[in-house]
Amino acid sequence: MKRVHVAAAVIRGAEGRVLIAKRPEAVHQGGLWEFPGGKVEFGETVRDALVRELREELAIEVSAARRLIQIRHDYPDKHVLLDVWEVTRFEGEPQGAEGQPLAWVAPDELPGYAFPAANQPIITAARLPDRYLITPDDVFPDALLAGVDRALEQGITLIQLRAPALSAADYRELASEVLEHCAGRAKLLLKGPLDWCDDFSGAGWHLTARQLKALAGCEERFRPPGWLAASCHDAEELALADRLGVDFVTLSPVSLTLSHPEATPLGWSGAAQLLAGFNKPAYLLGGLTLADTEQAREAGAQGLAAIRGLWPG
Numbered sequence: 001m002k003r004v005h006v007a008a009a010v011i012r013g014a015e016g017r018v019l020i021a022k023r024p025e026a027v028h029q030g031g032l033w034e035f036p037g038g039k040v041e042f043g044e045t046v047r048d049a050l051v052r053e054l055r056e057e058l059a060i061e062v063s064a065a066r067r068l069i070q071i072r073h074d075y076p077d078k079h080v081l082l083d084v085w086e087v088t089r090f091e092g093e094p095q096g097a098e099g100q101p102l103a104w105v106a107p108d109e110l111p112g113y114a115f116p117a118a119n120q121p122i123i124t125a126a127r128l129p130d131r132y133l134i135t136p137d138d139v140f141p142d143a144l145l146a147g148v149d150r151a152l153e154q155g156i157t158l159i160q161l162r163a164p165a166l167s168a169a170d171y172r173e174l175a176s177e178v179l180e181h182c183a184g185r186a187k188l189l190l191k192g193p194l195d196w197c198d199d200f201s202g203a204g205w206h207l208t209a210r211q212l213k214a215l216a217g218c219e220e221r222f223r224p225p226g227w228l229a230a231s232c233h234d235a236e237e238l239a240l241a242d243r244l245g246v247d248f249v250t251l252s253p254v255s256l257t258l259s260h261p262e263a264t265p266l267g268w269s270g271a272a273q274l275l276a277g278f279n280k281p282a283y284l285l286g287g288l289t290l291a292d293t294e295q296a297r298e299a300g301a302q303g304l305a306a307i308r309g310l311w312p313g
């Protein structure tokens with residue numbers, strides 16, 4: 001079946017709210033909510049298609065947009081490539097130019113709306129920031145808490161806490177404190193033995209590649225209360241993460257990194273190639289800094305994950 005290329009938009013309004021529209025009953029996936037957009041026409045760039053569709057469907061003019069995520073999905077009756085862009089600025093007041101109902105929705109409220117099956121990872125991408133801070137492993141608990149506070153002030157909203165050098169008891173104490181500091185400001189993912197997960201009701205979990213492989217052979221589903229993420233380094237691990245139903249991944253190393261000098265870097269093109277076959281949000285990791293955010297988006301990633309590159313030192 002020929003794959004239909006579709007340009008769709010996560011349109012940001014006040015306070016990061018997202019505009020969604022209801023599809024007419026009679027069309028494919030009718031009656032469900034969607035991110036506005038439509039088919040890319042022959043000879044048209046995706047960006048041009050996006051601008052045209054939003055003009056036709058909402059009567060707005062796009063003034064700034066960047067790539068968010070690409071989803072390949074096979075419906076029984078139709079194969080689609082959803083090429084999703086984030087519209088960060090536009091002119092005009094959106095109107096349902098085709099009579100379709102519209103709604104501005106806070107990102108975390110999106111899971112309460114019925115969307116087509118392909119849309120799950122788009123909803124996750126719309127809820128995630130473009131920076132994922134991983135805490136350094138050579139900073140003592142007090143300094144670590146102070147650094148987390150500074151990161152929160154600088155607008156970091158997604159954090160992974162690792163502290164491999166701490167004892168289980170010290171790690172738990174630190175994790176509880178970091179969770180308190182993050183409450184209402186950032187989502188925290190913990191990294192550590194899976195059986196600790198039950199002790200932290202507000203936390204997400206970040207799986208190592210080793211944990212990912214162990215869980216792949218398990219009957220029981222592992223599901224933390226918050227986000228579930230995994231560290232991936234190749235196509236096989238990405239496929240495992242997808243099958244396990246993680247929300248997002250990190251993919252590394254993109255460049256040479258001090259923390260893993262032995263690992264062969266993927267390079268930007270290697271990373272982009274791996275992401276083209278993966279349908280979930282991914283943060284690129286390994287030797288990157290804030291200045292690499294846009295290149296990460298161009299490579300098909302949600303953004304970048306970093307330790308030193310994001311730590312407010």
Ligand SMILES: Nc1nc2c([nH]c(=O)n2[C@H]2C[C@H](O)[C@@H](COP(=O)(O)OP(=O)(O)OP(=O)(O)O)O2)c(=O)[nH]1
Nearest residue numbers: 006008028029034035036037038039080116118119
């Ligand atoms: N626009 C949009 N389409 C989606 C989403 N999720 C999803 O599975 N789709 C599918 C449904 C359709 O098969 C296809 C998009 O087609 P469309 O009906 O919007 O195309 P169009 O605006 O060009 O409409 P038309 O000219 O064919 O009437 O992608 C989504 O969030 N937004």
Ligand SMILES: [Mg+2]
Nearest residue numbers: 036037038039
């Ligand atoms: Mg449309």
